[in-house]
Amino acid sequence: MCIKWVTGRAFRGYGKVKRLTTSITILASLQTLTVGSAFAYEQSPIQFAGFNVVPKVTLTESYTDNLLQDADNEINTWLTHLKPEVLLDKQYGLDRYSLSYGLSHKNYSAKGRDTITDHKFGAGATFDLGTRHRIATYAKYALLHEERGRDFSIGYGDQLKEPTPYDTLNASLKYTFGARTAQANLDFFTSYYDIEYDSVYFDELNIDEDDNIPPPDENFDVTADRNHDKIKFGSTLRYKLGAFTDVSVTLAFANTAYETNRMFEPSLDNDEFSVSSRFAWQGTAMTTGYVDLGYSEKSFDADERDNGDGIRWKVGVIWKPLTYSNFDFSTARDVTEPEGQGSYIENTNVNLSWHHNWLERLGTRLKASYSEDEYGDTDREDDNNIYSASVLYEMRRNLNFTLSLSNYERDSNYNNLDYTENRASLSVSYHL
Template sequence: MSYTDGPLQVIPQVSAQLGYDDNIFATETNEVSSTKFILSPSVQLKAEKGLNEYSVNYQITDATYQDSSADNYTDHELSGRAYFDFNIRNRLELLAGYLKTHEDRGSGLNQGSNATANEVPVEYNVKSMQATYEFGGKEAKGRIKLVAGVQDREYDNFRAQTESKDRQTVKTSATFYYRVMPKTSLLFEVRNEDIDYDLTSVTLDSSERKYLLGAEWDATAKTSGTLKFGYSEKDFDSASRTDDDGLSWELAMRWSPKSYSVVDIATAKEAEETDGIGNYIDTTTFDIQWTHAWNDLLRTRIYYGLSESDYVSSDRKDDQTSYGLGVDYDMKRWLNFGMDYVYSERDSNQADLDYEKNTLYLTVQGSL
């Protein structure tokens, strides 16, 4: 349901989850379990003027642990979007966002035997802006997309530990698309990412560049996706850090053998910033999910995920695996029930970092 006043549309929603986690700190021994209640109301304001679109979104997520109240959290997310369709050849999208969130104890800066070193979760905020400009008609033989964005991350508590992780990231990219069939385009993309840490004593400042070839397709009613494959470089400002390069890829594909049955596949190889070990984390991920609609009201989901993390310049290597089952039931157009079970584990070559956990959630989601 929504409320409309002239060109303005107001769309409120709310989600409530009741769950159980048998290892909330993701530890190998002395696991702590807890039930968990998450309430997440949101509101979206939308407006359209001709082909132009404007929206503002706000969401608050409040979580309560029955058996570990120190891990309760309240996250906030505010975002805005403006889309301008100037003419058939020129389009511009502007995005801005503010996220105030946290790291669950047992993740991020505190893992394994250090999971509860801090008495509450680490909190941080992220401010971001991005502009995307496209030149060329959507059906033209060639078109260009230019992207520029900045993201500022700042930690809010435990500053003796977290101050060294404050950083600003500036991203730019240029992509050229060449249409070879009505719904298939080849592409060439160049990206640059400059990562600057606030403290001058931190030696992790770096630049990342990627050169990617690939394709974007929506060839039939059964398949669509984007594939990018190429070469990446990571160069550190400090001579004490070793520069690196290697292969990089991204795949996001959807296969729909039937209109009511969809398989989503995604895989990527990319560099992530370290939480304190090594120069950076060389991460490879693979995810697959099958969603099947048994009728207009009932859907099921089966998920499998795998990631391999190599902490470059250190000995640490992690393998993480997860799989899950889910079911959704649309009782009303505005009311949905869901249930999800997820098993996840980490296998590390470092002591105290292995873990296994099971989570079960019941979700009720509705529009007010």
């Protein structure tokens, strides 16, 4: 056992850390590809103080055979996940306002210390300032937990006594010039992102004397080097080719600043430049989708770190050969901030799913996902696979049941980071 993960390039070289984010649902959301469930439903909001209020609650009972997603320390457990959400939306003339709140409570039967409760708050507004001027703004604040064996502690979850709390703040502002009916529109945007972890000190870890790991200091904060913020700004030119097709070109710049350096490592502070072009179509020959192709370059303030650059892409296509059946395909290549090891993570992923309604209220969904993570400035590579099969039943318009079986695998050239997890879950979702 070692604590390589806590500081990245720490006491014995490199450690393992990368979030497994290759599920099709997450990737589709990230790439702004709308992939519907087997059933579409109409909302019936409540009226309150001029707002449309849409509440929703989902309860999921799951069984997993590898709680920590660990190569050796496999723990079987039941998980109860309660997720209530509420969205408030109001139209005032041409302006629109929204508020949202979501709670996520996870209770594990095997390890009570892994029980967590997360909160997410959101607020947004769009303002129509005239025929050719519009402003959209949004802010989101979240109180979250990093579960053991995920993200920075992948492969070393047993060294943590409990999940690690952290909070994030996202804020964005966009100004659009051009009439809604105009063939061309020009956007100027800026955003701010900040992530802050609660302190976890060395003497709070599950480190045995037999590990022969020299402690840096009992008051050493192993999470301080994760905290950072990111400021981004840029512009997008959008042009309509027709009623259902459009193209756009985006230029963006970003600056990322870390609160402190990893132990014995140079700064991770960096600037990033990106340029991309996008072609999107809707309802053409039974398909809807987009192709986003571009280039990005990440330049570090520290000369000791290698800069990361290359071709980036995001592609998403929905093919609907029948009114009750559709295939969803997506692929992407992008660069993200590191999670404890290396200078950055270059992720390439491919995802495929099939949705089919066998009866008016009964459908199935099959998913397969593959991703490859390359860690800049290291020799580490991870291959990740996710397979899942689901049965969906719409008992009523606003009451849905989902039964799912999933398999997760990671194959790394760091053998202690390999793992396999099987999960079965039954969820019920209710909305107005």
